[in-house]
Amino acid sequence: MTAFSLPEGVRHWPQYFSPAQQQDLLDMIRTAVTHAPLFTPTMPRTGKEMSVRMTNLGSQGWVTDKQRGYRYQPTHPVTGKPWPPIPQILQDLWREVANGVAEPQACLINFYTDDAKMGMHQDRDEQSFDAPVVSVSLGNSCLFRLGGTKRGGKTQSIRLDSGDVILFGGPARLAYHGVDRIYPNTSQLLKNGGRINLTLRRVD
Numbered sequence: 608m609t610a611f612s613l614p615e616g617v618r619h620w621p622q623y624f625s626p627a628q629q630q631d632l633l634d635m636i637r638t639a640v641t642h643a644p645l646f647t648p649t650m651p652r653t654g655k656e657m658s659v660r661m662t663n664l665g666s667q668g669w670v671t672d673k674q675r676g677y678r679y680q681p682t683h684p685v686t687g688k689p690w691p692p693i694p695q696i697l698q699d700l701w702r703e704v705a706n707g708v709a710e711p712q713a714c715l716i717n718f719y720t721d722d723a724k725m726g727m728h729q730d731r732d733e734q735s736f737d738a739p740v741v742s743v744s745l746g747n748s749c750l751f752r753l754g755g756t757k758r759g760g761k762t763q764s765i766r767l768d769s770g771d772v773i774l775f776g777g778p779a780r781l782a783y784h785g786v787d788r789i790y791p792n793t794s795q796l797l798k799n800g801g802r803i804n805l806t807l808r809r810v811d
Contacts, residue, residue, distance in 0.1 A: 616739075616779030617753065618704070619765065623772040629745055629796055632696060636716060636745075636803065639664055639691040643683050645718055651676035658723040664693045664714040667810045669732065677732045679713060679810050693807070701741055701807055704774055708738040711807040719802040721747060725786040727754060727762075730775070730808065738809030739776030745769050745805070746797040748790040754783035769794040 613619060624632065645660040654673035663669060667679040668690045682689055693714045701711050717725070730740050744767040751773070754762040764787065767773065775782055789802050797803070 614753070614755070614779050614782065616775060616777035617782065618774045618776075620704075620772040621768065622770045623700070624743070624770040626770070626796075628696065629770050632694070632743070632805075633745060633796060633803070635694045635696070636805075639716075642688070642691050643668075644685065645716075646683075646685050649673050657725075659717045659719050659725065661718065662716050663690045664697075664716065665690055665712050667713045669713055669715045669808075679732065697743070697805065697807060700743070700772065704741060704772065705739055705776075708809060710809075711738075711741070712810045713806075713808045715804075715806040715808070717804040717806070719747075719749070719786065719789050719804065721789045721791040721800050721802075723786075723789060723801075727752065727758070727783045727785040729756075729781050729783055730806075731781055733808060734811040735809070736780045739774050739780065741807040742773050742775075743805040743807075744771045744773075744802065746794050746802040747800060748793040749802055750787040750790070752785050752787050756781045756783070758783060766790075769796050 643662045645662050647660050648657045648671045669679055670684050671677045746769055748768045751765045751767045752762050754760050
């Protein structure tokens with residue numbers, strides 16, 4: 608399905624989750640969001656709002672704001688309550704693809720409207736980079752851009768569809784990556800369109 612060779616440390620599983628499993632995941636997310644509502648993160652220093660809304664599952668959650676910047680914390684920044692637990696289906700995914708690494712501590716949930724994007728960035732706020740980053744796509748497809756470990760290098764693009772899983776580990780753990788665009792009307796999973804991305808990480 609991918610038209611080129613992925614860099615060492617990157618793996619892509621098209622349609623890892625069946626349509627029924629995707630619906631189960633969506634139902635779990637909807638339940639979790641009633642306890643940990645989606646919020647709009649802001650960039651450090653500038654306070655500029657990101658184009659995605661987010662929340663988290665797990666013992667730690669990734670957040671960002673103007674005052675304190677990028678970080679993990681055990682509570683929701685608005686409600687002050689602990690994050691809901693990571694569902695078993697995602698724990699099972701991690702165990703299958705992460706090669707024996709200790710269980711994930713965080714599952715970042717990003718909701719993209721059909722006009723949202725995510726600039727090129729590294730996932731580097733964790734204390735250790737030994738564990739991979741495992742990402743699940745739900746809803747409309749996206750054009751996912753993948754680069755190397757240094758900013759400004761050569762990039763490749765992959766279309767990620769609903770149910771796809773992609774992993775960054777080893778030499779690609781700090782690869783730059785982003786979302787260039789969402790393809791509207793490519794999935795019926797989310798009745799109002801958009802895309803949900805679930806990112807599993809080990810924090811320490």
